[in-house]
Amino acid sequence: MTNPDCIFCRIVAGEIPAQIVGRTEHALAFRDLTPQAPTHVLVIPTRHYASAAEATGDDGAAAMGEVMRLGVQVAEELGLDGGYRFVVNTGPDGGQSVHHLHLHLLGGRRMKWPPG
């Protein structure tokens, strides 16, 4: 269930390097290359879903739950005791740039409102 043209699938496969900060059987967390906060990590399912909208059915819901769970775990391991924000973008209006479902974990500063 990987896509050879997908940069995140290639990170999962170890073909492209990334600064990995956490992993479970079905999810991987690594540093964003253009951080928007002192801590900015991406958490992805290892299986390729083009977006949250494509993560349908029980498998998709389980993948999203596991991604969020790993996000919480990484936030704690990285010491984000003051809190953090999760962001998932879908489609052009959401600002999605890579078409593999991913959760942004942002922390280390006070996040503003509205969220973009």
Add this chain to the structure above:
Amino acid sequence: MTNPDCIFCRIVAGEIPAQIVGRTEHALAFRDLTPQAPTHVLVIPTRHYASAAEATGDDGAAAMGEVMRLGVQVAEELGLDGGYRFVVNTGPDGGQSVHHLHLHLLGGRRMKWPPG
């Protein structure tokens, strides 16, 4: 698993009115009272978790997955074909204001980056 002092638990119980736009067995979606985009919906688990950080274990991951799944479903039903953003705030740095886990669904405009 409800908290009588929690405004979102009281919405689940029907004690406080809300403009409900979707529901499943374990999740509820309703309009945010201070919208930050043309469409701004909150999606919550019906069970009380104070935050994502408190949604631990398999139950918590399942709740988060179901919340995201309902978010996708509501986005489609509300016609957000151009895309949308999910945001989950945890703690002060995240900007969490209500201490019942909730996902913001924002759409109907082009969301900006960084996300707050």
